[in-house]
Amino acid sequence: xxxxxxxxTAPAPKAAKTSKAAEAPEAAAAPHAFEPxxxxxxxxxxxxxxxxxxxxxRLHYASNVRIIKLPCTGRIDPLFVLKAFEGGADGVxxxxxxxxxxxxxxGNYHARRRWAIxxxxxxxxxxxxxxxxxxxxxAAEGQKFADLINDVTTKVRECGPFDAHNPARRRS
Amino acid sequence: xxLVDSLRADAxxxxxxxxxxxVIGYRKRGDRSVPVLLANADKADALIWDADCKQNLAxxxxxxxxxxxxxxxxxxxxxxxxxxxxLEAESQLADPDVLVxxxxxxxxxxxxxxLKGVAALLKEKYADLAPDPTLLARIKELAAMSAEDRAxxxxxxxxxxxxxxxxxxxxxxxxCQRCIVEKNTPQWISTAAREHGNYAWNVIRAFHxxxxxxxxxxxxxxCPQGIPLMLLNExxxxxxxxxxxxKPGYDPEAKPVIGSFNVDDKEDxxx
Numbered sequence: 001x002x003x004x005x006x007x008x009t010a011p012a013p014k015a016a017k018t019s020k021a022a023e024a025p026e027a028a029a030a031p032h033a034f035e036p037x038x039x040x041x042x043x044x045x046x047x048x049x050x051x052x053x054x055x056x057x058r059l060h061y062a063s064n065v066r067i068i069k070l071p072c073t074g075r076i077d078p079l080f081v082l083k084a085f086e087g088g089a090d091g092v093x094x095x096x097x098x099x100x101x102x103x104x105x106x107g108n109y110h111a112r113r114r115w116a117i118x119x120x121x122x123x124x125x126x127x128x129x130x131x132x133x134x135x136x137x138x139a140a141e142g143q144k145f146a147d148l149i150n151d152v153t154t155k156v157r158e159c160g161p162f163d164a165h166n167p168a169r170r171r172s
Numbered sequence: 173x174x175l176v177d178s179l180r181a182d183a184x185x186x187x188x189x190x191x192x193x194x195v196i197g198y199r200k201r202g203d204r205s206v207p208v209l210l211a212n213a214d215k216a217d218a219l220i221w222d223a224d225c226k227q228n229l230a231x232x233x234x235x236x237x238x239x240x241x242x243x244x245x246x247x248x249x250x251x252x253x254x255x256x257x258x259l260e261a262e263s264q265l266a267d268p269d270v271l272v273x274x275x276x277x278x279x280x281x282x283x284x285x286x287l288k289g290v291a292a293l294l295k296e297k298y299a300d301l302a303p304d305p306t307l308l309a310r311i312k313e314l315a316a317m318s319a320e321d322r323a324x325x326x327x328x329x330x331x332x333x334x335x336x337x338x339x340x341x342x343x344x345x346x347x348c349q350r351c352i353v354e355k356n357t358p359q360w361i362s363t364a365a366r367e368h369g370n371y372a373w374n375v376i377r378a379f380h381x382x383x384x385x386x387x388x389x390x391x392x393x394x395c396p397q398g399i400p401l402m403l404l405n406e407x408x409x410x411x412x413x414x415x416x417x418x419k420p421g422y423d424p425e426a427k428p429v430i431g432s433f434n435v436d437d438k439e440d441x442x443x
Contacts, residue, residue: 078379079352079360079372086368099435109433112442116415117382117408117430119441124315124407125375126323135443148443167323167330168375170368 036090036156038065040149041080043073043108046097046138053142061146062153065093072096074107078118081132085168091131091156095148098136108136126167130159176221178281179247179273184216186284192245192271196232198225207232211241221247221275228390230255230344234264245271245284250298251388253290254421255344258384260287261426264347291424299422303387307406314403330370332397335363339377339401342394345384352376378404383412383429386421 042048048069054061070076073096084092094115102108115134123129133152137145163169173181179197186192187210197219199208205224209232210216229246232238233256244267248256253272259265265287272290274282282293314322337353340346353361353373361376362369378401385405392401412418415438418429 077360079376082372082375083360086372099439106433109435109437110431112437112439113416113430113433116438116441117411118379120411121375121379121382121404121408123319124311124322125326125371125404126319126321128319133443134441165320165323167327167371168368170362171366 034157034161036064036153036159036161037088038062038091038093038149038153038156039084039089040065040067040093040095041073041076041084042067042069042094042137043075043096043103044069044071045103046101046136047095047145049139050137050141050145053139054146055142057142059142059146061149064153064156065149072102072104072107073111074102074104076111078114081118081122082168085127085131085162085166086170088163088169090159090162091133091152093133093135093148093152095135095137098138101138126165128159128162128165130155131162175275175279175281176219178283179221179275180216180219182273182284183210183219183245184213186245186271187211187213187216192243194238194241194244195219195273196229196238196244196246197273198227198229198247209238209241219247221279225249226388226390226393227342228252228255228344228388230259231342231390233259233270233344234347239267242267243269243271245273247273247275248290249275249388250277250294250301251386251421252344253294253298254301254386255388256287256290257294257421257424257426258386259344259347260424261420262384262428287424291422294422301387303406303409304402307402308410310400311403311407311410326371326374327367329399330374331367332399333365333370333374334397335365335370335373336396338394338396339391339399342390343381344390345381346377352380374399374401374404377401378408381405382408383416383418383420385409 051067076094081092096108099108119132122132135148183195187195195210197208198205199218200220205220205222207227207229208218230252233244268287272285274285274293276282285293353363361372387405387409389402395401412429416429
Protein backbone atom coordinates (compact mmCIF):
# COMPACT_ATOMS: atom_id res chain seq x y z
CA UNK A 1 0.00 0.00 0.00
CA UNK A 2 2.78 2.37 0.93
CA UNK A 3 4.16 2.13 -2.55
CA UNK A 4 0.90 2.69 -4.40
CA UNK A 5 -0.10 5.79 -2.39
CA UNK A 6 2.34 8.25 -3.95
CA UNK A 7 1.31 7.21 -7.43
CA UNK A 8 -2.42 7.70 -6.81
CA THR A 9 -2.02 11.15 -5.25
CA ALA A 10 0.74 12.33 -7.55
CA PRO A 11 -0.13 15.86 -8.69
CA ALA A 12 1.52 15.36 -12.04
CA PRO A 13 -1.39 16.40 -14.31
CA LYS A 14 -2.22 19.43 -12.11
CA ALA A 15 1.38 20.51 -11.95
CA ALA A 16 1.42 20.73 -15.68
CA LYS A 17 -1.59 23.06 -15.67
CA THR A 18 -0.43 25.99 -13.50
CA SER A 19 2.66 26.75 -11.51
CA LYS A 20 0.53 27.87 -8.52
CA ALA A 21 -1.00 24.46 -8.11
CA ALA A 22 2.41 22.91 -8.40
CA GLU A 23 3.74 24.97 -5.51
CA ALA A 24 1.01 24.03 -3.04
CA PRO A 25 -1.33 21.32 -4.21
CA GLU A 26 -3.17 21.39 -0.84
CA ALA A 27 -3.74 25.15 -0.96
CA ALA A 28 -6.76 24.78 -3.19
CA ALA A 29 -8.44 22.63 -0.54
CA ALA A 30 -7.41 24.85 2.41
CA PRO A 31 -10.29 27.38 2.44
CA HIS A 32 -12.71 24.52 2.91
CA ALA A 33 -10.68 22.93 5.66
CA PHE A 34 -11.82 25.41 8.32
CA GLU A 35 -15.49 25.52 9.10
CA PRO A 36 -16.35 28.03 11.82
CA UNK A 37 -18.44 27.03 14.79
CA UNK A 38 -21.12 29.63 15.44
CA UNK A 39 -23.36 29.90 18.46
CA UNK A 40 -26.56 31.89 18.01
CA UNK A 41 -28.46 33.06 21.07
CA UNK A 42 -31.95 33.85 19.86
CA UNK A 43 -35.23 34.81 21.43
CA UNK A 44 -38.15 32.42 21.39
CA UNK A 45 -40.69 34.78 19.88
CA UNK A 46 -39.03 36.42 16.88
CA UNK A 47 -35.68 35.12 15.71
CA UNK A 48 -36.36 31.50 16.61
CA UNK A 49 -39.67 31.72 14.75
CA UNK A 50 -37.78 33.39 11.89
CA UNK A 51 -35.35 30.48 11.84
CA UNK A 52 -38.31 28.13 11.86
CA UNK A 53 -39.77 29.96 8.90
CA UNK A 54 -36.46 29.67 7.06
CA UNK A 55 -36.65 25.92 7.67
CA UNK A 56 -40.26 25.42 6.67
CA UNK A 57 -39.63 27.57 3.58
CA ARG A 58 -36.85 25.11 2.67
CA LEU A 59 -34.27 27.87 2.54
CA HIS A 60 -30.69 26.68 2.55
CA TYR A 61 -28.23 28.35 4.88
CA ALA A 62 -24.86 27.53 6.37
CA SER A 63 -24.98 24.61 8.76
CA ASN A 64 -22.28 26.10 10.98
CA VAL A 65 -24.70 27.60 13.43
CA ARG A 66 -25.86 26.09 16.72
CA ILE A 67 -29.02 27.83 17.78
CA ILE A 68 -29.77 28.30 21.46
CA LYS A 69 -33.31 29.42 22.17
CA LEU A 70 -34.03 31.67 25.11
CA PRO A 71 -37.28 33.27 26.23
CA CYS A 72 -36.13 36.78 25.35
CA THR A 73 -33.00 38.72 24.43
CA GLY A 74 -33.32 40.27 27.86
CA ARG A 75 -32.48 36.82 29.23
CA ILE A 76 -29.17 36.73 27.35
CA ASP A 77 -26.58 37.37 30.01
CA PRO A 78 -23.20 38.56 28.70
CA LEU A 79 -21.82 35.51 30.49
CA PHE A 80 -23.52 33.34 27.83
CA VAL A 81 -21.38 34.98 25.18
CA LEU A 82 -18.24 34.55 27.25
CA LYS A 83 -19.12 30.92 27.91
CA ALA A 84 -19.56 30.28 24.19
CA PHE A 85 -16.13 31.75 23.44
CA GLU A 86 -14.69 29.87 26.39
CA GLY A 87 -16.02 26.60 25.01
CA GLY A 88 -14.49 27.18 21.59
CA ALA A 89 -17.02 29.08 19.49
CA ASP A 90 -15.43 30.90 16.58
CA GLY A 91 -18.25 33.40 16.44
CA VAL A 92 -21.36 34.37 18.35
CA UNK A 93 -24.62 35.81 17.09
CA UNK A 94 -27.21 37.40 19.32
CA UNK A 95 -30.61 38.05 17.82
CA UNK A 96 -34.09 38.97 18.92
CA UNK A 97 -37.23 40.94 18.20
CA UNK A 98 -37.15 44.32 16.52
CA UNK A 99 -37.45 47.29 18.88
CA UNK A 100 -41.07 47.71 19.85
CA UNK A 101 -41.89 44.07 19.06
CA UNK A 102 -40.65 42.43 22.25
CA UNK A 103 -43.07 39.84 23.58
CA UNK A 104 -42.32 41.16 27.06
CA UNK A 105 -42.50 44.78 25.84
CA UNK A 106 -38.99 45.89 26.79
CA GLY A 107 -36.58 42.94 27.04
CA ASN A 108 -34.80 43.83 23.83
CA TYR A 109 -34.33 47.46 24.87
CA HIS A 110 -32.59 46.32 28.03
CA ALA A 111 -30.50 43.86 26.06
CA ARG A 112 -29.49 46.55 23.57
CA ARG A 113 -28.03 48.69 26.35
CA ARG A 114 -26.06 45.77 27.73
CA TRP A 115 -24.62 44.81 24.34
CA ALA A 116 -23.63 48.37 23.46
CA ILE A 117 -21.22 48.36 26.41
CA UNK A 118 -20.29 44.69 26.48
CA UNK A 119 -19.24 44.39 22.84
CA UNK A 120 -16.86 47.31 23.26
CA UNK A 121 -15.44 45.78 26.42
CA UNK A 122 -14.83 42.48 24.63
CA UNK A 123 -13.20 44.31 21.75
CA UNK A 124 -11.00 46.20 24.21
CA UNK A 125 -9.87 43.00 25.89
CA UNK A 126 -8.96 41.32 22.62
CA UNK A 127 -12.00 39.59 21.13
CA UNK A 128 -12.22 40.63 17.48
CA UNK A 129 -15.56 42.44 16.94
CA UNK A 130 -15.97 40.54 13.65
CA UNK A 131 -16.69 37.46 15.76
CA UNK A 132 -19.61 38.97 17.64
CA UNK A 133 -22.78 39.89 15.74
CA UNK A 134 -26.12 41.34 16.71
CA UNK A 135 -29.34 41.50 14.78
CA UNK A 136 -33.09 41.87 14.93
CA UNK A 137 -34.95 39.17 13.01
CA UNK A 138 -38.73 38.99 13.18
CA ALA A 139 -40.85 35.86 12.86
CA ALA A 140 -41.67 36.87 9.27
CA GLU A 141 -38.05 37.29 8.19
CA GLY A 142 -37.03 33.76 7.27
CA GLN A 143 -35.03 35.03 4.32
CA LYS A 144 -33.26 37.61 6.47
CA PHE A 145 -32.31 34.86 8.92
CA ALA A 146 -30.88 32.65 6.19
CA ASP A 147 -28.92 35.55 4.67
CA LEU A 148 -27.73 36.62 8.09
CA ILE A 149 -26.37 33.19 8.98
CA ASN A 150 -24.62 32.93 5.62
CA ASP A 151 -23.10 36.37 6.01
CA VAL A 152 -21.96 35.83 9.60
CA THR A 153 -20.50 32.45 8.67
CA THR A 154 -18.53 34.02 5.81
CA LYS A 155 -17.22 36.81 8.02
CA VAL A 156 -16.15 34.49 10.81
CA ARG A 157 -14.60 32.10 8.30
CA GLU A 158 -12.48 34.98 7.03
CA CYS A 159 -11.23 35.55 10.58
CA GLY A 160 -10.02 31.96 10.77
CA PRO A 161 -10.08 29.64 13.76
CA PHE A 162 -10.44 31.41 17.08
CA ASP A 163 -7.95 29.48 19.09
CA ALA A 164 -4.51 30.86 19.68
CA HIS A 165 -5.72 34.46 20.08
CA ASN A 166 -8.87 33.77 22.03
CA PRO A 167 -8.39 35.26 25.49
CA ALA A 168 -11.54 33.58 26.82
CA ARG A 169 -10.68 30.10 25.56
CA ARG A 170 -10.55 27.23 28.01
CA ARG A 171 -7.25 25.47 27.66
CA SER A 172 -6.96 21.85 28.63
CA UNK B 173 -7.00 75.27 60.92
CA UNK B 174 -5.37 72.67 58.75
CA LEU B 175 -7.38 69.99 56.98
CA VAL B 176 -6.33 67.24 59.37
CA ASP B 177 -7.10 69.40 62.42
CA SER B 178 -10.57 70.17 61.02
CA LEU B 179 -11.20 66.48 60.39
CA ARG B 180 -10.14 65.58 63.93
CA ALA B 181 -12.22 68.37 65.47
CA ASP B 182 -15.36 67.49 63.49
CA ALA B 183 -14.95 63.76 64.12
CA UNK B 184 -14.63 64.37 67.86
CA UNK B 185 -17.62 66.73 67.81
CA UNK B 186 -20.01 64.32 66.06
CA UNK B 187 -18.94 61.44 68.29
CA UNK B 188 -19.45 63.55 71.40
CA UNK B 189 -22.88 64.90 70.56
CA UNK B 190 -24.10 61.58 69.19
CA UNK B 191 -24.68 62.64 65.59
CA UNK B 192 -22.48 59.66 64.73
CA UNK B 193 -21.64 56.58 66.76
CA UNK B 194 -18.80 55.61 64.45
CA VAL B 195 -16.46 57.68 62.30
CA ILE B 196 -14.70 55.89 59.47
CA GLY B 197 -11.41 57.54 58.54
CA TYR B 198 -7.74 56.82 58.02
CA ARG B 199 -4.78 56.48 60.35
CA LYS B 200 -1.11 55.75 59.89
CA ARG B 201 0.21 52.26 60.42
CA GLY B 202 3.93 52.24 59.76
CA ASP B 203 4.25 54.30 56.60
CA ARG B 204 0.88 53.26 55.22
CA SER B 205 -2.51 54.91 55.53
CA VAL B 206 -5.11 52.40 56.63
CA PRO B 207 -8.79 52.70 57.55
CA VAL B 208 -9.74 53.23 61.14
CA LEU B 209 -13.16 52.93 62.77
CA LEU B 210 -13.49 55.40 65.62
CA ALA B 211 -16.17 55.09 68.28
CA ASN B 212 -14.40 57.15 70.93
CA ALA B 213 -14.02 60.93 70.59
CA ASP B 214 -10.78 60.86 72.60
CA LYS B 215 -9.12 58.85 69.85
CA ALA B 216 -9.95 61.35 67.09
CA ASP B 217 -6.33 62.52 67.01
CA ALA B 218 -5.44 59.29 65.24
CA LEU B 219 -7.14 60.58 62.09
CA ILE B 220 -4.92 61.65 59.21
CA TRP B 221 -5.25 62.63 55.58
CA ASP B 222 -2.65 62.22 52.84
CA ALA B 223 -2.28 61.09 49.23
CA ASP B 224 -2.05 57.44 50.33
CA CYS B 225 -5.67 57.47 51.56
CA LYS B 226 -6.89 55.62 48.46
CA GLN B 227 -9.21 53.07 50.01
CA ASN B 228 -12.86 53.86 49.39
CA LEU B 229 -14.43 54.01 52.84
CA ALA B 230 -17.95 53.85 51.42
CA UNK B 231 -17.30 50.10 51.09
CA UNK B 232 -17.66 49.83 54.88
CA UNK B 233 -21.17 51.27 54.95
CA UNK B 234 -22.71 47.99 53.79
CA UNK B 235 -20.94 45.77 56.29
CA UNK B 236 -23.31 44.55 59.01
CA UNK B 237 -20.70 44.85 61.76
CA UNK B 238 -20.28 48.52 60.83
CA UNK B 239 -23.96 49.27 60.33
CA UNK B 240 -24.61 48.01 63.81
CA UNK B 241 -23.10 51.31 65.02
CA UNK B 242 -25.29 53.65 63.02
CA UNK B 243 -25.53 56.60 62.63
CA UNK B 244 -22.25 56.61 60.73
CA UNK B 245 -19.86 59.28 59.53
CA UNK B 246 -17.02 58.89 57.06
CA UNK B 247 -14.25 60.86 55.42
CA UNK B 248 -14.77 61.11 51.68
CA UNK B 249 -13.07 62.64 48.66
CA UNK B 250 -15.14 63.50 45.57
CA UNK B 251 -14.92 60.00 44.00
CA UNK B 252 -16.04 58.46 47.30
CA UNK B 253 -18.88 60.99 47.56
CA UNK B 254 -19.97 59.86 44.11
CA UNK B 255 -19.96 56.25 45.36
CA UNK B 256 -22.34 57.36 48.11
CA UNK B 257 -24.65 58.86 45.50
CA UNK B 258 -24.69 55.59 43.55
CA LEU B 259 -25.31 53.57 46.71
CA GLU B 260 -28.19 55.88 47.59
CA ALA B 261 -29.59 55.64 44.05
CA GLU B 262 -29.46 51.84 44.35
CA SER B 263 -31.26 51.99 47.73
CA GLN B 264 -28.27 50.48 49.48
CA LEU B 265 -27.95 52.98 52.31
CA ALA B 266 -30.43 51.67 54.84
CA ASP B 267 -29.65 54.67 56.98
CA PRO B 268 -29.48 57.73 54.76
CA ASP B 269 -28.42 59.86 57.73
CA VAL B 270 -24.80 59.10 56.99
CA LEU B 271 -22.59 62.12 57.66
CA VAL B 272 -19.73 63.00 55.35
CA UNK B 273 -16.53 64.80 56.28
CA UNK B 274 -16.04 66.13 52.77
CA UNK B 275 -12.48 66.54 51.54
CA UNK B 276 -12.29 68.23 48.16
CA UNK B 277 -9.66 68.50 45.48
CA UNK B 278 -6.44 70.16 46.58
CA UNK B 279 -7.16 69.26 50.21
CA UNK B 280 -10.01 71.74 50.51
CA UNK B 281 -12.30 70.96 53.42
CA UNK B 282 -16.02 71.36 52.78
CA UNK B 283 -17.09 70.51 56.32
CA UNK B 284 -19.72 68.13 57.61
CA UNK B 285 -22.39 67.34 55.03
CA UNK B 286 -25.41 65.11 54.80
CA LEU B 287 -26.22 63.29 51.56
CA LYS B 288 -28.21 66.21 50.20
CA GLY B 289 -25.29 68.50 50.94
CA VAL B 290 -22.94 66.08 49.18
CA ALA B 291 -25.18 66.00 46.10
CA ALA B 292 -25.23 69.81 46.02
CA LEU B 293 -21.45 70.04 46.51
CA LEU B 294 -20.74 67.52 43.74
CA LYS B 295 -23.00 69.34 41.32
CA GLU B 296 -21.60 72.71 42.19
CA LYS B 297 -17.88 72.03 42.42
CA TYR B 298 -17.07 68.62 40.98
CA ALA B 299 -19.46 68.21 38.05
CA ASP B 300 -16.62 67.92 35.57
CA LEU B 301 -14.15 65.69 37.38
CA ALA B 302 -11.78 64.70 34.60
CA PRO B 303 -10.32 61.20 34.48
CA ASP B 304 -6.57 60.79 34.65
CA PRO B 305 -5.21 61.89 31.22
CA THR B 306 -2.44 59.27 31.23
CA LEU B 307 -5.13 56.61 31.69
CA LEU B 308 -7.09 57.95 28.73
CA ALA B 309 -3.94 58.06 26.62
CA ARG B 310 -3.18 54.43 27.50
CA ILE B 311 -6.73 53.39 26.57
CA LYS B 312 -6.34 55.11 23.22
CA GLU B 313 -3.02 53.40 22.69
CA LEU B 314 -4.56 49.99 23.43
CA ALA B 315 -7.57 50.69 21.21
CA ALA B 316 -5.21 51.41 18.31
CA MET B 317 -3.60 47.96 18.60
CA SER B 318 -4.80 44.92 16.70
CA ALA B 319 -7.24 42.62 18.50
CA GLU B 320 -4.52 40.00 18.77
CA ASP B 321 -2.06 42.38 20.39
CA ARG B 322 -4.71 43.52 22.81
CA ALA B 323 -5.53 39.91 23.64
CA UNK B 324 -1.83 39.30 24.29
CA UNK B 325 -1.57 42.40 26.49
CA UNK B 326 -4.54 41.41 28.64
CA UNK B 327 -3.51 37.80 28.77
CA UNK B 328 -0.22 38.87 30.31
CA UNK B 329 -2.06 41.11 32.79
CA UNK B 330 -4.75 38.61 33.74
CA UNK B 331 -2.19 35.81 34.06
CA UNK B 332 -1.01 37.59 37.23
CA UNK B 333 -4.46 37.39 38.82
CA UNK B 334 -4.55 35.07 41.83
CA UNK B 335 -8.31 35.50 42.27
CA UNK B 336 -7.94 36.96 45.74
CA UNK B 337 -10.91 39.26 45.00
CA UNK B 338 -9.24 42.19 46.74
CA UNK B 339 -10.64 44.33 43.90
CA UNK B 340 -14.13 43.20 44.84
CA UNK B 341 -13.61 43.69 48.56
CA UNK B 342 -12.30 47.22 47.99
CA UNK B 343 -15.23 48.27 45.84
CA UNK B 344 -18.28 49.86 47.48
CA UNK B 345 -20.37 48.81 44.45
CA UNK B 346 -19.53 45.10 44.84
CA UNK B 347 -22.05 44.53 47.58
CA CYS B 348 -23.85 41.41 46.29
CA GLN B 349 -24.42 38.92 49.08
CA ARG B 350 -23.47 36.25 46.62
CA CYS B 351 -21.17 37.32 43.81
CA ILE B 352 -21.64 35.76 40.37
CA VAL B 353 -18.22 34.14 40.71
CA GLU B 354 -19.45 32.26 43.78
CA LYS B 355 -22.55 30.91 42.12
CA ASN B 356 -21.86 27.36 41.09
CA THR B 357 -25.11 25.89 39.85
CA PRO B 358 -24.14 26.36 37.10
CA GLN B 359 -20.63 27.68 37.51
CA TRP B 360 -20.41 30.57 35.08
CA ILE B 361 -16.89 31.67 35.92
CA SER B 362 -14.20 29.16 36.72
CA THR B 363 -12.68 29.95 40.13
CA ALA B 364 -9.28 28.47 39.34
CA ALA B 365 -6.56 31.06 38.75
CA ARG B 366 -6.24 30.01 35.12
CA GLU B 367 -6.55 31.88 31.85
CA HIS B 368 -10.22 31.50 30.98
CA GLY B 369 -11.52 32.04 34.51
CA ASN B 370 -9.27 35.05 35.02
CA TYR B 371 -10.42 36.57 31.76
CA ALA B 372 -14.10 35.99 32.53
CA TRP B 373 -13.77 37.30 36.09
CA ASN B 374 -11.96 40.50 35.19
CA VAL B 375 -14.19 41.27 32.23
CA ILE B 376 -17.42 40.57 34.09
CA ARG B 377 -16.26 42.51 37.14
CA ALA B 378 -15.71 45.55 34.93
CA PHE B 379 -19.02 45.00 33.15
CA HIS B 380 -21.00 44.70 36.37
CA UNK B 381 -19.68 48.15 37.25
CA UNK B 382 -20.90 49.69 33.99
CA UNK B 383 -22.70 52.90 34.82
CA UNK B 384 -21.87 52.44 38.50
CA UNK B 385 -18.11 52.84 38.79
CA UNK B 386 -17.14 56.26 40.07
CA UNK B 387 -13.47 55.83 39.15
CA UNK B 388 -12.16 56.04 42.71
CA UNK B 389 -9.28 53.68 41.88
CA UNK B 390 -9.60 51.63 45.08
CA UNK B 391 -9.69 48.30 43.18
CA UNK B 392 -6.45 48.95 41.37
CA UNK B 393 -4.80 50.23 44.55
CA UNK B 394 -5.92 47.07 46.35
CA CYS B 395 -4.70 44.65 43.66
CA PRO B 396 -1.60 42.93 45.03
CA GLN B 397 -0.58 41.89 41.53
CA GLY B 398 -0.71 45.31 39.94
CA ILE B 399 -3.30 44.53 37.27
CA PRO B 400 -4.33 47.82 35.60
CA LEU B 401 -8.02 47.47 36.47
CA MET B 402 -8.68 51.16 36.02
CA LEU B 403 -8.01 50.75 32.29
CA LEU B 404 -11.05 48.49 32.10
CA ASN B 405 -13.18 50.63 34.41
CA GLU B 406 -12.31 53.84 32.62
CA UNK B 407 -12.93 52.26 29.23
CA UNK B 408 -16.42 51.18 30.34
CA UNK B 409 -17.11 54.55 31.98
CA UNK B 410 -16.10 56.29 28.75
CA UNK B 411 -18.41 54.06 26.71
CA UNK B 412 -21.28 54.69 29.13
CA UNK B 413 -20.75 58.43 28.71
CA UNK B 414 -20.55 58.14 24.90
CA UNK B 415 -23.50 55.82 24.43
CA UNK B 416 -25.92 57.04 27.06
CA UNK B 417 -24.55 60.45 28.06
CA UNK B 418 -24.53 59.20 31.65
CA LYS B 419 -22.13 59.98 34.45
CA PRO B 420 -22.95 58.01 37.58
CA GLY B 421 -22.62 59.38 41.07
CA TYR B 422 -24.21 62.80 40.85
CA ASP B 423 -27.91 62.19 41.16
CA PRO B 424 -29.02 60.17 44.20
CA GLU B 425 -32.28 59.46 42.40
CA ALA B 426 -30.77 58.44 39.07
CA LYS B 427 -32.03 55.29 37.36
CA PRO B 428 -29.38 52.62 36.86
CA VAL B 429 -27.67 52.98 33.46
CA ILE B 430 -27.77 49.26 32.73
CA GLY B 431 -31.22 48.32 33.90
CA SER B 432 -33.05 51.24 32.40
CA PHE B 433 -33.33 52.09 28.72
CA ASN B 434 -34.26 54.73 26.24
CA VAL B 435 -36.30 53.79 23.18
CA ASP B 436 -33.93 55.91 21.07
CA ASP B 437 -30.71 54.28 22.25
CA LYS B 438 -28.12 53.97 19.51
CA GLU B 439 -28.18 50.65 17.68
CA ASP B 440 -25.74 51.16 14.83
CA UNK B 441 -24.12 47.82 15.63
CA UNK B 442 -27.33 45.79 15.26
CA UNK B 443 -28.45 44.52 11.88
